[in-house]
Amino acid sequence: MTGRPVVLITGGSRGIGAAVARKAADQGWDVLINYVARKEAAQVLADEVQAAGGRAEIVQGDTGTEAGIAAIFAALDERFGRLDALVNNAGVVDQTERVEDFSRERLDRMFAINVIGKIRCAAEAVRRMSTKHGGQGGSIVNLSSMAAIIGSPGQYVDYAASKGAIDTFTVGLSKEVAAEGIRVNAIRPGIIDTDIHASGGIPDRASAMASAIPMQRPGQAGEVADAVLYLMSSQASYVTGAILNVSGGR
C-alpha cells in the first residue's frame, strides 16, 4: 500500500485505457490494469509505469462475465485494498453489418461487455467507494461514444445502442450516488486512432473518416485520456452526471 489513490481501468492494456493508465500513473495514481487476452501488452505497459516510478499491476478478466468481474475485484482488494476511481472502459465493436443480419450471439456478446459488464463493474465500485457502505467516495468514468448520438447506421447500430444505454446509466447512477461521495461521468469519444477499428474489420477507419470530422483528423488516445483524468480529478469536484464529447466536433 502506498497511500496513493488507486484507479482500476477495465480494458487498460491497449488504446484509450492504456493511455489513461500512463497519464494516471504520471499524475500520482496507482493503477490496476485489466486485460482480457493480451497479457503481454498489459505487462509491457505495467513495466513501463513501474520504470517511471509509478505502481501498476495487471489482472486478467472478461468484463462480459461474472467470473471475470469477480476476479478483477478480488485482485483489487488483495493487492491494493482500496479504490478511488473506476474507468469503465472495456468495450467492443463487431464486424460491419446491417441490423437484419445481426445474430443473437453477436448481440449477447456486445451487450454483455458494453452494457451489463459496465453496470456490474460500477456496482462493485459503488460497494467499495460509497459512504453508505463505509467507503471514502470516489469517481466513475464510463466510456460511451459519439455513436450513441449518431447511431452508426450501416456499421454497428447495436454498438451505438449499447453506448446510448451507457449515457442513460451514467445519468441515473450519478443521481443515485451523488450524496454518497461518488461522482459518475462519461466521455463520448469520436473517432479515435486505436485498434478497435481493425477489430471491427475496418483497420483504416480512423484515417479514412478524417474528412467527415470537423477538425479533419481522428483523435489520439491520449486526448481522450486527458478528459478522463480531468473527470477523475479534484478539478471536477462539482461535475457529476456529465457526458463530455471528445470528438473533434463530430
Ligand code: NAP
Ligand atoms: P481497443 O483499442 O480495441 O482496446 C480494447 C481494450 O479493451 C483492450 O485493452 C482489450 O483487452 C480490452 N477488452 C476488450 N474486451 C474486453 C473484455 N470483455 N473484458 C476486459 N477487457 C476487454 O479499444 P479503444 O478504442 O481503446 O476503446 C476503449 C473504449 O472507448 C471502448 O469502450 C470503446 O467503445 C470506446 N470508444 C472508442 C472509440 C474509438 O474510436 N477508438 C470511439 C468511441 C468510443 P486485450 O488487450 O486483452 O484484448
